[in-house]
Amino acid sequence: MESMASLTEDSATAGEEQGGVRRRDFINVAAASFAGVGAVSIALPLINQMNPSADVLAEASTEIDLAAIQPGQTIKTIFRKQPLFVRHLTPAEVASAEKVDLGELRDPQSLEQRTKAGKKQWLVTMGVCTHLGCVPLGAGEGEVKGEFGGYFCPCHGSSYDTAARIRKGPAPKNLEVPPYEFTSDTAIKVG
Amino acid sequence: MSFPWANEYKPSNPFMRYLDEKLPLPRFVYNAVGAGYPVPRNLNYFWNFGVLAGVALMVQIVSGIILAMHFAAESTVAFASVEHIMRDVNAGWFIRYAHMNGASMFFIVVYIHIFRGLFYGSYKPPREMVWHLGLVIFLLMMATAFMGYVLPWGQMSFWGAKVITGLFGALPVIGTPIQTWLLGGFAPDNAALNRFFSLHYLLPFVILGVIILHIWALHIPGSSNPTGVEVKDEQDTVPFHPYYTAKDGVGVAVFFLVFAGLLFFAPNFLGEPDNYVQANPLATPANIVPEWYFWPFYAILRAFTVDFLFIPAKLLGVLAMFAAILLLFFLPWLDTSAVRSGHYRPLFRKFFWFGLIPTIAILGYCGGSHATDGIVLISQIASAYYFAHFLIILPIIARVETPKPLPTSITEAVLGHAPGATLQPAE
Numbered sequence: 001m002e003s004m005a006s007l008t009e010d011s012a013t014a015g016e017e018q019g020g021v022r023r024r025d026f027i028n029v030a031a032a033s034f035a036g037v038g039a040v041s042i043a044l045p046l047i048n049q050m051n052p053s054a055d056v057l058a059e060a061s062t063e064i065d066l067a068a069i070q071p072g073q074t075i076k077t078i079f080r081k082q083p084l085f086v087r088h089l090t091p092a093e094v095a096s097a098e099k100v101d102l103g104e105l106r107d108p109q110s111l112e113q114r115t116k117a118g119k120k121q122w123l124v125t126m127g128v129c130t131h132l133g134c135v136p137l138g139a140g141e142g143e144v145k146g147e148f149g150g151y152f153c154p155c156h157g158s159s160y161d162t163a164a165r166i167r168k169g170p171a172p173k174n175l176e177v178p179p180y181e182f183t184s185d186t187a188i189k190v191g
Numbered sequence: 192m193s194f195p196w197a198n199e200y201k202p203s204n205p206f207m208r209y210l211d212e213k214l215p216l217p218r219f220v221y222n223a224v225g226a227g228y229p230v231p232r233n234l235n236y237f238w239n240f241g242v243l244a245g246v247a248l249m250v251q252i253v254s255g256i257i258l259a260m261h262f263a264a265e266s267t268v269a270f271a272s273v274e275h276i277m278r279d280v281n282a283g284w285f286i287r288y289a290h291m292n293g294a295s296m297f298f299i300v301v302y303i304h305i306f307r308g309l310f311y312g313s314y315k316p317p318r319e320m321v322w323h324l325g326l327v328i329f330l331l332m333m334a335t336a337f338m339g340y341v342l343p344w345g346q347m348s349f350w351g352a353k354v355i356t357g358l359f360g361a362l363p364v365i366g367t368p369i370q371t372w373l374l375g376g377f378a379p380d381n382a383a384l385n386r387f388f389s390l391h392y393l394l395p396f397v398i399l400g401v402i403i404l405h406i407w408a409l410h411i412p413g414s415s416n417p418t419g420v421e422v423k424d425e426q427d428t429v430p431f432h433p434y435y436t437a438k439d440g441v442g443v444a445v446f447f448l449v450f451a452g453l454l455f456f457a458p459n460f461l462g463e464p465d466n467y468v469q470a471n472p473l474a475t476p477a478n479i480v481p482e483w484y485f486w487p488f489y490a491i492l493r494a495f496t497v498d499f500l501f502i503p504a505k506l507l508g509v510l511a512m513f514a515a516i517l518l519l520f521f522l523p524w525l526d527t528s529a530v531r532s533g534h535y536r537p538l539f540r541k542f543f544w545f546g547l548i549p550t551i552a553i554l555g556y557c558g559g560s561h562a563t564d565g566i567v568l569i570s571q572i573a574s575a576y577y578f579a580h581f582l583i584i585l586p587i588i589a590r591v592e593t594p595k596p597l598p599t600s601i602t603e604a605v606l607g608h609a610p611g612a613t614l615q616p617a618e
Contacts (some may be wrong), residue, residue: 031440038447045282049257054279 061191063183066122074139076127079178079190083127085139085151085164086188093162094121096149100161107174111163114177124180124188125164129153131171136160151175193410196425198226223410229428230435231416233605237311238414238435239442240304245402246443247297250450252395254290255339262342264388266381269344270469288458294336295461296450298484301329309522310543312419312531317412319523324405326519328398335394336482338387341379345466346476352379352387354479358492361506378472418604419531420597427601478561486558487551488512491577493562494570511574518581525581528589530597538592542584550576 062079064086069075074087089097094111102108111120127135136151136158137143146152146159148167153159158169165174180190200221202208211218221227261280263272276283305325308314314322341352356379360370375382413422422428429435453460461483465476481489495508502510533540550573557570598604 045285046253046257048281049283049286050260051281053261053275053281053283055275056279 061189063187063189065187067186071121076139079126083135083139084178084190085123085125085127085175087123087125087139087164089121089123089162091121093149097161097163097165100163100165106166106172109163109165109174114163114165114174116182119182122188123162123164124190125175125177127151128176129155129158129171130166130173130175131156131158131169136175193222193227193413194229194422194425194428196428197222197229198430200225200227223406224431224436226430226432228410228431229422229425230414230431231422231427231601232429232434233416233418233601234414234435234438235417236438236442237303237307237417239439240300240307242439243300243442243446244297244304246446247293247300248395248398248402250293251290251297252399254286254293255392255395257286258290259392262388264342264385266344266384266470269342269384273343285454288454291462292450292453292458294339295482295484296446296453297332298336300446301332302484305329306548309547310533311415311417312526312528312533313415314519314522315526315531316523318409318415320408321405322523323520324401324408326516328401328405330516331394331398331401333485335391335398336484338391338394340466340482341384341387342391343466344384344470346468346470346474347463347466347479349379349470349472350475350479351481352383356383358509358512361503361509363506379470415531416601417532417534418598418601419535420599420601420604423600480559483555483559486556487554488515488558490554490558490570491515491574493558493567494574496567496571511578515574515577518578522581522585526585526589528592528594530594535595535597536588536592537595538588539585542580542588546576546584547580550580 060080062077062084064075064077064084066086066088069086069088071088071090072093074085077084077086097111102110111123114125115121115123127139129136131153132155134153134155136153138145138151138160144152144154146168148159148161150160150162150164150167153169153171156170158171159167160171160175161167163174166172178190180188183189200211200215200218202211202217207217210216218227258276261272261276261283263269273287276287278284280286308322308325337351337355341348352374356370356373359373360366362369371377373383374380375386413428416422463476463480463482468476480486489512492508492512495504495511498504499507528536528539530536533543553569553573554577557566557573560566
C-alpha cells in the first residue's frame with residue numbers, strides 16, 4: 001500500500017492532466033522514436049559492412065579437374081579459403097562405407113546421400129573438423145587415417161570413416177559436403 | 192565549478208544511488224551536460240555549434256574506424272583498397288562518402304563556432320583558456336585532415352603531401368632534413384603513407400581529449416551569451432537539460448539534413464576529381480589546390496612572391512600562413528575592449544562584417560583559384576588586411592569606440608524593463 005501511495009504521488013507531480021499524461025509527453029515520445037528510427041537506419045549499413053564484401057563472395061566458387069586423381073588418392077584444395085578434400089575411393093573403401101549400419105551412426109547418412117548419383121567413388125568434403133575446425137589428417141600421402149580408414153583429427157581425436165562420417169571422438173557431425181556439381185565426367189565445380 | 196544554484200544530482204533509483212557512491216559518472220554527466228549545468232537563458236542558435244562539432248567528430252571517429260577495417264596503408268595497394276571500399280564493401284561507398292563529407296561538415300561547423308567566438312568576444316577573459324584550447328583543437332584538426340587526405344593515395348594526396356611537407360623545407364638549414372625526416376624519404380612513399388595513417392588514427396582521440404579540457408575550462412566561468420553580460424543570479428540561467436538539449440537537438444537535426452543532402456546528392460562536390468587518379472610521382476596535376484577548408488591559408492602562403500631583406504619569399508609565405516593562426520592565440524590581449532559582444536560595439540561590428548568576413552571569403556576564393564597575377568595581387572591585399580585587422584584595427588577600435596549601453600542583466604535583456612515581467616516556467 002505504501003508503494004501505491006508513493007506511485008500516485010509521483011504521477012501527480014509528473015503531470016497536471018488526468019491520468020498523468022501530459023501533451024508534452026507526446027512530443028517527447030515522437031522525437032525519441034524519430035531519432036531511434038534514424039539511428040537504426042544508420043546502424044544497419046554500419047553493421048552490414050562487416051559481412052563478406054563482393055570480391056570475397058566472388059571467390060566463393062572453384063573448379064577442380066579430377067582426371068589425375070588415382071583411386072585411393074585424396075587431393076587437398078581450397079574452397080572459400082578453407083581446405084577441401086576430394087577423395088577417389090577404392091572399391092574396397094566404397095564397400096566398407098556401404099556395409100555400415102546407419103543406425104550405429106551419430107549423424108546417419110549413407111555414402112549415396114553424400115555423393116552424386118553414379119559417382120559414389122568421388123567423395124568431396126570440406127577438410128574442416130565439425131568439432132572445432134581443425135584440418136583432419138588422412139588426405140596427404142602417409143598421414144594417419146584413423147581407425148575407420150577415413151580421416152583423423154589430431155586436435156581432439158575425432159575419427160571419420162571412408163565416407164567421412166563421424167564415428168568416434170567429440171565431433172557432432174559428418175564432414176560437410178559442400179554444394180557442387182559435375183561439369184563433365186572428370187571435372188567438378190564447387191560452390 | 193558552475194553556479195551555487197545548480198541543480199544537485201539526486202538519484203532515486205537504488206542502483207543509481209549505489210553507482211553514485213562507487214563511480215559517480217552519471218553525476219559527472221548530469222553536471223556537465225544535464226540539468227546540473229546552468230546556462231544563460233538567452234543563447235541563440237550560434238551556441239549550437241559546439242555540440243555540433245562534437246557530433247561531427249563522433250561521425251568521423253565512427254566512420255573512420257570502419258574505413259580502417261577495409262583500408263590498406265601500403266603505397267602499392269592503398270588506392271586500390273579505397274576503390275575496393277567504394278565498390279565491394281557492403282555500404283562502403285556510404286561510409287567513405289560520410290567520412291569525406293563529414294570532414295567538410297566538421298570544418299563548416301568549427302568555422303561557424305570560431306566566428307561565433309570572434310563576434311561575441313568569447314575569447315575574452317575569463318574564457319581565454321577556452322579559446323586557446325579551441326585553437327589547439329583547430330590546429331590538430333588541420334593536421335588530421337591533411338594526413339587523412341593523403342591516405343587514398345590519389346594524385347592530390349601525393350602532391351598535397353609533397354607540397355605541405357615542402358613547407359617545412361622552406362626553413363633555413365634544417366628545412367630539407369626536416370622534410371626528409373617527416374616523409375621518411377625524399378618524396379612521399381610507403382613510409383610517409385604508413386606514418387600518416389598511424390597519426391591520422393591517433394589524432395582524433397587527442398582531439399577528443401583536448402575537447403574534454405575545452406569543456407572543462409568552459410564550465411568554470413560557464414557559457415558566455417549573446418549580450419556578453421555575465422550571469423548574475425539564478426534568473427539569468429536555465430538548466431542545460433532539457434532546455435539546451437532540446438535546442439541542440441533541433442540543430443543536430445538540421446546538421447544531419449545538410450550532411451545527408453551533401454552525402455547523397457553531391458558527394459564529390461567538395462572534392463577534386465584528380466584524386467580519383469592514382470598517385471604518380473612523375474606528373475603534377477595542372478591545378479593543385481588543397482581542400483576548401485585550407486583555401487584562405489593557402490592564399491596567404493601564395494601571396495608572398497618577393498624576398499624581403501634576407502628572408503626568401505618561400506619562407507615568408509610559410510611563416511605568414513602559420514602566423515595567421517598563431518595570431519589568434521594573442522587575440523584576448525589584442526582586443527582590449529571591456530565590452531564582449533559585437534552587438535554593443537558599433538565600430539567593431541562594422542569592421543567585423545565589412546572587413547574581416549569579406550577578407551576571409553576573398554582569401555578563400557583566391558586560395559581555390561589558379562594562381563594568376565591578378566589572384567596573387569588580390570591575395571596580397573587581403574592578407575595585408577587580415578593581419579592589419581587583428582594587429583592594428585582591433586587594438587585601435589578598443590580605444591576609440593563608444594560602446595552602446597549594456598543591459599544590466601541577461602534577464603533584463605530578455606524581458607525588458609516591463610514592471611510586471613516575471614519568469615514563467617515553460618510548460
